[in-house]
Amino acid sequence: MTESTRTSDPTPTARRTVLAAGAAALAGGTLAACGGGGGGGQSPSAESGAATPSAASSAGAPAGAAEALLKSSAVPVGGGVVLKKEKVVVTQPTAGEFRGFSAVCTHSGCLVDKVADGTIDCPCHGSRFKVTDGAVVKGPATRALPEKKITVAPDGGISLA
Ligand code: FES
Secondary structure, three states: OHHHHHHHOHHHHHHHHHHHHHHHHHHHHHHHHHHHHHHHHHHHHHHHHHHHHHHHHHHHHHHHHHOOOEEHHHOOEOOEEEEOOOOEEEEEEEOOEEEEEEOEOOOOOOEOOEEEOOEEEOOOOOOEEEOOOOOEEEOOOOOOOOEOOEEEOOOOEEEEO
């Protein structure tokens, strides 16, 4: 019995050792995974650090875009766009030809509010001005809309000159 006990003891012990080692390996793997999670906690800070340069570069792009009032593609051929904030009308009488005018009506100072049928129209008393040169088409206004010099960048951005 003693011998059988001795012979049977080493084997289970060895198995326990192997199992214990395996458990330790699993535990180690689990710990490593947790460690990875902790490392993941560091990753966001690394990402936020990486985001700073990209935020800076993207901040540069809008700054350049902010100089343009609008894109030339936004101005219909034969029509125009009223930029109320800037008090400017940008027209495109023919394809590729852009003109800028004051959006302040020369009659009594209202802001023109639309461009339609080849004219820039004032809502207050019905004056209409040509999209080509700002000349009066219909009163009561008697003076043309003053020209505003504009430039069209190669990328299509339209800015005040
Ligand atoms: Fe424009 Fe009178 S203010 S028509």
